[in-house]
Amino acid sequence: MAISVFDLFKVGLGPSSSHTVGPMRAAYDFIQALRERDLLERVARIEVKLYGSLSATGKGHGTDRAAIMGLMGERPDKIDPAIVTPCLEELLESSTLMLDGRLPIPFLWARDMQWYEECLPYHPNAMTLVAHGHTDALWHNTYYSVGGGFVVDEAQAARGELDQDTTVLPYDFNSAAELMALCRMHNLRISELMLENEKAWRSEDEVRQGLWQIWQAMQDCVDAGLQHEGILPGGLNVKRRAAALYRRLLAAQDDRGLIATTFGAMDWVNVFALAVNEENAAGGRMVTAPTNGAAGIIPAVLHYYMKFQSGACERDVVDFLLAAGAVGILCKKNASISGAEVGCQGEVGSACAMAAAGLAEVMGGSVAQVENAAEIGLEHNLGLTCDPVGGLVQVPCIERNAIASVKAINAAQMALRGDGDHFISLDKAIRTMRDTGRDMQDKYKETSRGGLAVNAIEC
Numbered sequence: 001m002a003i004s005v006f007d008l009f010k011v012g013l014g015p016s017s018s019h020t021v022g023p024m025r026a027a028y029d030f031i032q033a034l035r036e037r038d039l040l041e042r043v044a045r046i047e048v049k050l051y052g053s054l055s056a057t058g059k060g061h062g063t064d065r066a067a068i069m070g071l072m073g074e075r076p077d078k079i080d081p082a083i084v085t086p087c088l089e090e091l092l093e094s095s096t097l098m099l100d101g102r103l104p105i106p107f108l109w110a111r112d113m114q115w116y117e118e119c120l121p122y123h124p125n126a127m128t129l130v131a132h133g134h135t136d137a138l139w140h141n142t143y144y145s146v147g148g149g150f151v152v153d154e155a156q157a158a159r160g161e162l163d164q165d166t167t168v169l170p171y172d173f174n175s176a177a178e179l180m181a182l183c184r185m186h187n188l189r190i191s192e193l194m195l196e197n198e199k200a201w202r203s204e205d206e207v208r209q210g211l212w213q214i215w216q217a218m219q220d221c222v223d224a225g226l227q228h229e230g231i232l233p234g235g236l237n238v239k240r241r242a243a244a245l246y247r248r249l250l251a252a253q254d255d256r257g258l259i260a261t262t263f264g265a266m267d268w269v270n271v272f273a274l275a276v277n278e279e280n281a282a283g284g285r286m287v288t289a290p291t292n293g294a295a296g297i298i299p300a301v302l303h304y305y306m307k308f309q310s311g312a313c314e315r316d317v318v319d320f321l322l323a324a325g326a327v328g329i330l331c332k333k334n335a336s337i338s339g340a341e342v343g344c345q346g347e348v349g350s351a352c353a354m355a356a357a358g359l360a361e362v363m364g365g366s367v368a369q370v371e372n373a374a375e376i377g378l379e380h381n382l383g384l385t386c387d388p389v390g391g392l393v394q395v396p397c398i399e400r401n402a403i404a405s406v407k408a409i410n411a412a413q414m415a416l417r418g419d420g421d422h423f424i425s426l427d428k429a430i431r432t433m434r435d436t437g438r439d440m441q442d443k444y445k446e447t448s449r450g451g452l453a454v455n456a457i458e459c
Contacts, residue, residue: 001165012076023070026153027071028076043131049114053446119442122152129142148332190326190357218302225279227243228240232281236390242274269300269402269405272300287299292393302320302321305362319358323358330427340446381407390453
């Protein structure tokens with residue numbers, strides 16, 4: 001299995017990569033499968049069946065809405081978030097679904113959108129789509145949203161495939177130990193090795209341009225979050241804070257307090273992370289990094305570097321994202337980046353490790369120091385539960401991204417102050433994340449049935 005950095009960093013929309021981006025992509029793929037089989041024009045009815053975690057928190061995460069938009073022929077990387085609400089309002093009013101954006105079929109929400117608590121065998125995030133003709137079923141398939149917008153269908157799941165890409169890479173690695181050994185053997189930095197691998201899919205210019213465009217999308221998301229104010233949707237009445245904090249920072253108010261004078265740059269890190277995750281919670285345009293639930297961490301740390309590092313340039317952005325991508329690939333291959341599978345340690349923990357590695361890379365860290373930075377970032381998020389209040393990515397998700405962004409910077413600094421020698425390896429931390437995820441009770445893996453999700457409502 002080959003994973004590209006562009007698989008980890010994908011433009012989509014909020015609030016969730018696994019519960020929104022993945023289901024929309026799956027529904028879009030289902031439409032393409034119907035077209036390939038010459039069945040699309042014969043469809044008279046569609047059933048959407050949501051299982052496990054997609055059912056438990058699907059309403060708060062917009063899973064049902066995302067699936068409908070996918071059936072309408074919309075892709076998560078192309079859709080304008082502004083059209084979602086009007087399209088769904090029209091569907092509810094008319095009980096008509098515009099299949100592939102052009103074929104009207106009846107769709108009764110109470111009948112055709114179905115929710116099941118049971119988990120299917122392969123992954124907690126499962127969705128079955130059934131296309132009916134006028135007399136019988138035409139085609140059905142089950143899709144698993146395995147985190148970060150990655151989707152596999154029933155056949156791939158049965159073969160144990162996480163993805164269908166079988167590209168042969170010049171420097172393939174399945175562990176951090178292998179990655180470091182390859183870097184040392186070929187005298188390459190982690191970002192340089194990743195660039196060589198990316199060239200198996202596209203030219204170096206295309207890689208650099210593509211990653212710069214990812215960075216532009218991250219900046220656009222931050223800018224939007226710094227402008228928008230008000231109450232986030234969903235019923236919790238959570239107020240956006242990024243715009244007001246941004247204005248206070250620009251005003252440069254004279255604050256001689258200890259934290260303000262010695263830790264002031266972290267205010268900027270906080271506001272960058274809050275801006276992204278408030279946009280995510282509002283269903284805005286995002287970059288998975290590696291998921292939507294943790295999408296604020298890498299942009300916040302990279303914004304911090306670009307704002308405060310003298311001489312920071314486009315090449316640094318590319319190197320940062322490539323090194324971060326290497327760590328994300330290891331987390332995905334050897335554990336998970338899905339909150340429904342291993343808890344929030346798989347989302348925020350992975351993103352924190354990725355951001356720490358990226359920052360250590362552009363700060364001139366050695367291969368061992370970069371690996372150490374990632375390990376510190378991940379180790380100190382182990383056991384982090386996924387218990388979103390109300391099934392929404394607001395509490396504790398928004399603040400959690402800000403805290404983890406600061407943690408990533410500290411992890412990079414600690415690693416850079418050392419020589420790269422440390423007791424726990426990144427590989428061991430990733431394996432621990434995998435094992436801890438297996439040991440977690442199901443209610444702490446994106447179900448909203450435990451932890452803060454329960455206590456916040458009860459209190």
